[in-house]
Amino acid sequence: MNRRPALLAAAALTAAAALSLSACGGSDGDSKDNEKIAGADQGAEKKESPSPKASDDGIDRPEIKLPKDVDNVFEGAKTGDPKKDAVLADNERWLDALIEATVVVDAKDHPALKFYGSGDALLSAADYIQGFRKKDSSFIGSIRYYDRQVTFLKDGVAAVSYCQDGTKTYPKDLKSGKVNRSIPESEADYGFYNTRVRKNAKGVWQTESVTYVKEAVKKCM
Template identity: 35%
Template sequence: MNRPARLVAAALTASMALLMTACGSGGEDSSSDTIKGAEAGDGKTSAGPSASASPGGVKRPEITLPKEFQAIFEGWSNSDPKLQEILDDGREELRSKYAAVIEADPESDAVAFYNSEATRATARKWIKQFTDDNDSIIGKVRVFDPQAHLSDTGSGVLFYCVDERQASTKNRKTNKIVNTPDKPESLIQYRLRLDKTPQGVWKTTSLTTVPGACS
């Protein structure tokens, strides 16, 4: 959310990535990868605490969002276990940044857990925009149409859409609320590349966003 809607218009450039929306990440442009054969289910996942355990026994950070802010994930299931891993870690990467803004914590361990060094630096810069202005986020975002696949190089590619039109910033001191405009640009497509660590975590290594690309 920016002035007036930084979730839509806060722009950060990092390397080849242009970030214009909530959850700053940057790195190489992953948009050259296309989604092929992605299967998304119809289930909905709300933003409760994340699981601390994970496939392979890697302990993941618990991420909790307050009642004042909801991230509703629609269709984040896949019949392929490998693609489901990409969906799961991609979802938690997004949730970790929402939580970091709300907790006013640019150095969030959860954000570091799910991001490479390059994307973590950009995420930290984005979160700090909120903390410097004493802003938090409230309301609801809808995260939908996830598409995941494995590239020929073994990297994960994840595209998804975020509808931010029901989200707002709220100043911690003045309680002033600034709403996100009800415009097509408030529906954003996220394009991620993820690489699997030896520990089995799909870390985001690049992220680009395209405002207005989702309907």
């Protein structure tokens, strides 16, 4: 059984990276997977994602809602640099949108995912989500993101790196509704990711690629 989100994400993102020349389960990487993100019925009660709050930048942003038993926790949201903070805020929204599309399976569509992601990032997201769908599984709990760094490149492009801790999440079988809390913590519960983001015409820092860096995972533990 899939341990936690970090392990499945690593498998999906590694597969996507190979396909773009740049766990368990996942699709064959066909771009049609981007249209399969909304899945079957779960019916979990939802709540508004706590972070980040609505912005005052004039951008009409789609609403993101997560179930009450799922939470993304972001550390280091304020760097003191408004430009970096804006990048991190949209990185948070991308991750919230990804988790929403993964665990809220009774929705017909998840507009926030395509609003905050593009290209290879959407491909890896489809693999990630379909990995859960194919096993009729989901998860509950809290995912922590920390050691978040922004590096500006050129032409409206930046790199965002971060650690992910999934030790406080637990697999859930969608058919039975049972949650498995008995699996012990392991290195597979952690992940280190490098993402490439680009500022689009709307002023949104869209995530366009995500790379799982296995060699750097230990720094996150």
